Amino acid sequence: IGIQDGVSKLLYMQYNQEHKTILKWLSPIDYASRQSDIINRRQRGTGLWLLTSKEFQKWANESKKTLFYPGIPGAGKTMISSIVMDHLNTKFVNDASVSIAYVYCNYQPQQEQKPADLLSSLLKQLAQKQPAMLIDVKNLYEHHRGKGTRPSIDDIIRVLDSAIRLYSRVFIIIDALDEYYASNSEGLNRFLLEVF
Numbered sequence: 001i002g003i004q005d006g007v008s009k010l011l012y013m014q015y016n017q018e019h020k021t022i023l024k025w026l027s028p029i030d031y032a033s034r035q036s037d038i039i040n041r042r043q044r045g046t047g048l049w050l051l052t053s054k055e056f057q058k059w060a061n062e063s064k065k066t067l068f069y070p071g072i073p074g075a076g077k078t079m080i081s082s083i084v085m086d087h088l089n090t091k092f093v094n095d096a097s098v099s100i101a102y103v104y105c106n107y108q109p110q111q112e113q114k115p116a117d118l119l120s121s122l123l124k125q126l127a128q129k130q131p132a133m134l135i136d137v138k139n140l141y142e143h144h145r146g147k148g149t150r151p152s153i154d155d156i157i158r159v160l161d162s163a164i165r166l167y168s169r170v171f172i173i174i175d176a177l178d179e180y181y182a183s184n185s186e187g188l189n190r191f192l193l194e195v196f
Helices: 002-026 032-039 054-061 077-091 115-128 135-145 153-164 185-195
Strands: 098-104 169-175
Touching: 002 115, 002 135, 032 077, 032 098, 054 077, 077 098, 077 169, 098 115, 115 153, 115 185, 135 153, 153 185
Parallel strands: 098 169
Antiparallel strands: none
């Protein structure tokens, strides 16, 4: 039994490393640390007005709804987005049929935010919540790994769609859409069309 346990542990470690490698290849973007930084600055009671509003409750409890809240720069939209993510993560922590994915946009011309990168990040977040690597994600990785290429936006959308179908509900939070930077507006339009 000792050898069998050792082999099982070794296979698990190998699988776990492959899982991490594929997810990192899919998207090196990690919004989790940004989310932690922001939510840790939250003052008690901040955002309760939104969480208790009828509009938010309707959005959080019904399917296929969009909640949009605009504001001027510095109004606290990023904090509110972080509070919403934290609330949803807490509410659905024990519900594997619900997933929450998020994107923090920012205006950095030196780092153009391409729709494929943002969609890949959403796909990564949905895939990493699954106990086993999604076969579509693994196939996408295998197809491009040897060639050193990246998947097309259409490939990402196809696999993202299949990942979304694994859940009964998926919440997608996009912060600072007004700060989304792309060299042309077509990038923003394509991103929004695919997400909504």
